[in-house]
Amino acid sequence: MRVLFMGCHPDDVECYAGGTVRKYVEQGAEVYTGHVANGCQGHVVIEPGPLAAMRAKEAEAAGKFLGAKEVFNLDIDDLTVASHDPAVMDEMADIVRYVRPDVIFTHNPKDYMRDHEEASVIVTNGSFCSGISHRPRKYEPFSSFVPVFFMDVCGGLGFQPTHYVDITQQEEMKLKAVCCHESQVKWMMDHDNVDFCEMVQTWDKYRGYQCGVKYAEGFKPYNVYQRYSTKNLLPD
Numbered sequence: 001m002r003v004l005f006m007g008c009h010p011d012d013v014e015c016y017a018g019g020t021v022r023k024y025v026e027q028g029a030e031v032y033t034g035h036v037a038n039g040c041q042g043h044v045v046i047e048p049g050p051l052a053a054m055r056a057k058e059a060e061a062a063g064k065f066l067g068a069k070e071v072f073n074l075d076i077d078d079l080t081v082a083s084h085d086p087a088v089m090d091e092m093a094d095i096v097r098y099v100r101p102d103v104i105f106t107h108n109p110k111d112y113m114r115d116h117e118e119a120s121v122i123v124t125n126g127s128f129c130s131g132i133s134h135r136p137r138k139y140e141p142f143s144s145f146v147p148v149f150f151m152d153v154c155g156g157l158g159f160q161p162t163h164y165v166d167i168t169q170q171e172e173m174k175l176k177a178v179c180c181h182e183s184q185v186k187w188m189m190d191h192d193n194v195d196f197c198e199m200v201q202t203w204d205k206y207r208g209y210q211c212g213v214k215y216a217e218g219f220k221p222y223n224v225y226q227r228y229s230t231k232n233l234l235p236d
Contacts, residue, residue, distance in 0.1 A: 001029040004101040006072070006092070007151075008081065008119035010039045010059035011181040015200050016151040017105055018066060018174035019167025020217050023235040025067030026170070032099045033063040034072030036088075036119040041078035043187050048077070054183055062180035066173065074122075081114070083121035090136050092126025097139035101146055103233040105219070108150040108159055116153075124148055124222060147229045148222035156206060161218025164211040165234055167204065171215040175201060 003024050007013040013021065013033045024031045039055035040048035056073055063071035072095050074088060082088065096104070106123035107116045129135055131144030153159040167174060175197050179185055188196040204215040219234070221227070 001103075002099060002101045003029050003031045003103055003105070004096065004099045005031070005033045005105045006095070006119070006123045007033075007035045008037050008107055008116045009042070009078070010035045010037075010055040010073075011062070011178065011184050012107070012116075012151075013105075014062050014066070014174065014177045014181065016107075016153075017217055017219075018062075018177045019170040019204065019215065020105070020165045020219075020235060021066045021068065022170040022173050022177075023165060023167060027235050029235070031066075031068050032070050032072065032095075032101070033059075033066075033068040034070075034074070034095065035059060036074045036076055036092075036122055037078050037081050037115055038073065038075045039078060039184075042184060044191060046183065051183065052077075055181070058181045058183060062177040065180060066177050078115060081118040081122070083118045083125060088122055089126050089129055092122050093129035093132075093135065094138050096127050096130035096146065097137060097142045100142050102231075103229075104146050104148045105151055106148065108153050108220075110158065111153050112157070120150070145226040147227050147233055149219040149233075150222060152203065152207070152218050156203060156218070159218070160220070161207065161210075162220040163234055164207060164213075164216045164218050166208075166211070166213040166215075167217055168208070168214040171201070171204060174204070
């Protein structure tokens with residue numbers, strides 16, 4: 001099985017789905033992760049250029065720690081993520097053509113910030129575009145109708161999962177992967193007085209209560225034409 005997780009910012013996949021990433025890997029799936037935005041605005045002191053480079057390295061380290069085969073970076077500046085940009089859509093489509101995934105995970109289309117929402121559209125539109133032959137491309141066309149699951153949102157507000165993954169055995173590794181994003185862990189404490197890793201663990205415990213396990217991650221499918229599957233796509 002081949003699985004693609006595409007978040008908006010360099011730490012999003014680990015925060016919202018890191019346990020599921022690891023569980024897929026443990027069950028033998030080929031897992032790829034990535035991010036659309038480079039995270040260049042996520043600090044008060046560090047300038048955007050050096051910060052983007054730093055966060056790319058953190059994302060690479062986190063993805064590899066969880067077992068991802070590759071970590072993709074579309075390298076779009078924060079606050080400029082635009083789903084109407086055809087070049088970005090084509091680049092996303094080529095990631096899908098390259099990975100040829102059985103299932104894709106990305107942000108919920110309604111989230112707390114525009115970059116996340118735009119990234120959701122980029123991933124779903126790029127997935128559709130992956131099957132179109134006459135767009136600019138590096139790789140052979142792939143099926144336009146890959147099933148997609150939307151990840152949880154910050155704090156779980158306004159998001160009711162329909163599917164849960166028990167990540168109790170993966171929680172420790174997930175939190176270590178989140179902590180690979182050292183610049184964000186420090187910035188969240190300095191800027192928001194929030195313990196980033198504790199916050200993520202609290203979300204996971206909250207979702208765990210809902211489904212009767214210690215820690216869980218919640219998802220819901222992109223329920224549109226031909227995005228369904230007869231297969232069980234989530235890890236057991």
